Amino acid sequence: MLRCERCRRPLRPRPAPAVVRRQCARRPGVAPNGARQGASRARRGMRYARCAAAVQGHACRQERFGRESRAQEPPPRGLRGIRAGADHSRERRPPPAAAVSAPAGTAADEPRFSDVAERADDERRGAVVAALRSALPAGTVLAEDNDVAPYECDGLANFRELPVAVVLPASTREVAAALAVCYRLGVPVVARGAGTGLSGGAMPHASGVVLSLARLNRILDLDPLAGIARVEPGVRNLAISEAAAPFGLYYAPDPSSQIACTIGGNVAENAGGVHCLKYGLTLHNVLRVRGLTIDGEPVEFGSHALDAPGLDLLAVLIGSEGLLAVITEVSVRLLPRPALARVVMASFADVGHAGDAVAAIIAAGLIPAGLEMMDQRATAAVEPFVRAGYDLTAAALLLAESDGTPEEVEVEITHLEQLLREHGASATSVSRTEAERLRFWSGRKNAFPAAGRISPDYYCMDGTIPRKHLGRVLEEIAALEGRLGLRCMNVFHAGDGNLHPLILFDANEPDQWARAERFGAAIVELCVALGGTITGEHGVGIEKLNSMCVQFTAGERAAFFAVKRAFDPPGLLNPGKLIPTLHRCAEYGRMHVHGGALPFADLPRF
Numbered sequence: 168m169l170r171c172e173r174c175r176r177p178l179r180p181r182p183a184p185a186v187v188r189r190q191c192a193r194r195p196g197v198a199p200n201g202a203r204q205g206a207s208r209a210r211r212g213m214r215y216a217r218c219a220a221a222v223q224g225h226a227c228r229q230e231r232f233g234r235e236s237r238a239q240e241p242p243p244r245g246l247r248g249i250r251a252g253a254d255h256s257r258e259r260r261p262p263p264a265a266a267v268s269a270p271a272g273t274a275a276d277e278p279r280f281s282d283v284a285e286r287a288d289d290e291r292r293g294a295v296v297a298a299l300r301s302a303l304p305a306g307t308v309l310a311e312d313n314d315v316a317p318y319e320c321d322g323l324a325n326f327r328e329l330p331v332a333v334v335l336p337a338s339t340r341e342v343a344a345a346l347a348v349c350y351r352l353g354v355p356v357v358a359r360g361a362g363t364g365l366s367g368g369a370m371p372h373a374s375g376v377v378l379s380l381a382r383l384n385r386i387l388d389l390d391p392l393a394g395i396a397r398v399e400p401g402v403r404n405l406a407i408s409e410a411a412a413p414f415g416l417y418y419a420p421d422p423s424s425q426i427a428c429t430i431g432g433n434v435a436e437n438a439g440g441v442h443c444l445k446y447g448l449t450l451h452n453v454l455r456v457r458g459l460t461i462d463g464e465p466v467e468f469g470s471h472a473l474d475a476p477g478l479d480l481l482a483v484l485i486g487s488e489g490l491l492a493v494i495t496e497v498s499v500r501l502l503p504r505p506a507l508a509r510v511v512m513a514s515f516a517d518v519g520h521a522g523d524a525v526a527a528i529i530a531a532g533l534i535p536a537g538l539e540m541m542d543q544r545a546t547a548a549v550e551p552f553v554r555a556g557y558d559l560t561a562a563a564l565l566l567a568e569s570d571g572t573p574e575e576v577e578v579e580i581t582h583l584e585q586l587l588r589e590h591g592a593s594a595t596s597v598s599r600t601e602a603e604r605l606r607f608w609s610g611r612k613n614a615f616p617a618a619g620r621i622s623p624d625y626y627c628m629d630g631t632i633p634r635k636h637l638g639r640v641l642e643e644i645a646a647l648e649g650r651l652g653l654r655c656m657n658v659f660h661a662g663d664g665n666l667h668p669l670i671l672f673d674a675n676e677p678d679q680w681a682r683a684e685r686f687g688a689a690i691v692e693l694c695v696a697l698g699g700t701i702t703g704e705h706g707v708g709i710e711k712l713n714s715m716c717v718q719f720t721a722g723e724r725a726a727f728f729a730v731k732r733a734f735d736p737p738g739l740l741n742p743g744k745l746i747p748t749l750h751r752c753a754e755y756g757r758m759h760v761h762g763g764a765l766p767f768a769d770l771p772r773f
């Protein structure tokens with residue numbers, strides 16, 4: 168059988184006149200494309216779809232979700248905690264027979280992504296699949312290339328890999344059974360929610376297993392008096408608010424992907440959203456997380472009470488991108504739905520002034536429920552699509568929402584309008600009805616898909632800066648557009664200083680993806696230089712491993728590895744993601760892109 172020379176997947180010739188290539192899209196020098204748009208995908212299909220991985224799965228298809236239902240299964244018994252008071256009497260399982268590598272001591276010893284990127288040979292794959300199938304109910308383990316292809320990437324479709332198998336457990340017991348096999352055989356495991364992540368966090372390892380939590384989608388308990396919902400990890404973010412709505416409650420963090428993304432993925436990424444300025448990120452709205460470590464130990468972090476004995480490790484787990492434990496249950500805080508919400512929409516002739524207005528609003532002591540900005544390119548892309556009524560002559564639009572009682576909203580909206588005008592707004596309008604409020608937001612919420620209307624491909628970046636530098640960063644991004652010959656549209660959670668530049672490119676044009684990557688790296692490094700961070704909410708995954716070298720010192724990265732080792736001694740949970748090795752950082756230091764310019768750009772890099 169012909170195999171792709173690079174990834175060793177079976178090549179499947181297409182009907183004549185297709186030409187069978189001997190390399191797949193991952194070959195050096197050809198962008199495997201990060202398209203999220205159909206037209207581009209179709210074109211890419213013509214050019215690159217020659218290995219079995221690509222036969223079905225150019226689009227990284229979302230998993231299908233089951234219907235959420237209430238409390239069908241009791242919580243796992245005998246949960247043991249890392250916290251004091253937990254029962255630590257049970258012996259840990261013996262160490263795995265063939266772990267990827269047992270990290271020892273220093274960050275330099277840690278497994279690199281390439282160690283687990285090698286495709287396992289057929290004998291090994293057969294052994295892993297057989298062991299999983301014998302431990303789990305029929306139909307729970309997918310292993311054919313065509314069946315696992317929909318899981319080959321997350322929302323960052325530039326990076327793809329076919330796993331050995333995909334496991335679809337329907338209960339915590341089945342999650343534990345799958346982990347036991349992987350631990351015993353030393354197989355890397357990637358937990359997966361809905362796969363909407365934008366940093367490659369849920370991308371599989373070629374030698375590993377994807378553990379999809381999508382079937383664990385039950386709302387186990389909803390206590391309106393306590394304002395707490397206890398849910399399984401595969402419950403969609405929006406489904407929590409839908410279940411709480413009859414009680415006048417909702418779950419506040421609202422990523423734009425909330426219709427699809429899961430609460431497990433939200434916890435793993437510490438997801439944010441439009442309303443997180445006032446109500447906090449996932450971290451601030453999750454009370455307790457239960458999960459399993461790679462050796463099957465049940466762990467529990469946080470509590471339904473305001474405090475609990477022992478070390479508070481909840482914040483360590485939230486945002487840990489599947490590297491420490493597999494989340495099997497989440498308890499979230501529910502808030503009373505505000506009686507009223509209204510939005511002020513303000514036009515600015517200059518993005519710098521819009522940035523200054525954001526800083527002025529916060530400095531005045533106001534915390535709007537949402538404070539978002541879109542530049543002219545973004546409004547031009549969304550307006551014909553959603554007809555939100557945006558001012559297309561404005562260089563930047565600000566949306567500021569106020570919520571609360573009608574009296575509170577009236578006072579705050581008046582104050583917001585006044586501040587916006589004082590800081591250069593050329594026009595303001597206030598939503599008069601709920602329908603109009605939703606229409607104002609519809610453009611912002613649909614900005615990512617709308618990018619597909621003006622460019623074959625786009626690359627969404629995510630960095631944070633102190634709010635006072637908003638204007639400066641936008642000027643630098645404009646300069647980078649000129650230097651790198653690519654356009655960028657800017658949409659962001661302005662109140663949080665969380666940027667989402669969407670870099671527009673065409674993956675079918677040679678070199679454009681490489682330039683888009685350099686553009687993105689330059690933006691996040693600018694964020695670091697201005698006192699910000701390389702990610703606000705999309706996480707590090709594999710996308711920002713290099714940028715981690717810029718943000719954190721070798722000592723800090725070694726500390727991150729030490730935390731990972733404490734939870735996952737064999738290094739099997741999502742290895743090679745989030746924390747770069749010393750080796751990688753040394754390499755990156757030598758090739759460092761500064762201000763969007765790569766030294767010796769003419770030299771080939773592999």
Ligand SMILES: Cc1cc2nc3c(=O)[nH]c(=O)nc-3n(C[C@H](O)[C@H](O)[C@H](O)COP(=O)(O)OP(=O)(O)OC[C@H]3O[C@@H](n4cnc5c(N)ncnc54)[C@H](O)[C@@H]3O)c2cc1C
Nearest residue numbers: 360361362363364368423429431432435438439489494704
């Ligand atoms: C159009 C669009 C808009 C978006 N808007 C936002 C936004 O406004 N704010 C925002 O924060 N993000 C946003 N995102 C990114 C993404 O939706 C979030 O990161 C979300 O939290 C991912 O959830 P998921 O269920 O899809 O997780 P996945 O993508 O499946 O996984 C993400 C990470 O979590 C880990 N993980 C998943 N489930 C578990 C589990 N049960 N246990 C342990 N680890 C687990 C995975 O290993 C991976 O590292 C957007 C994405 C898209 C495509």
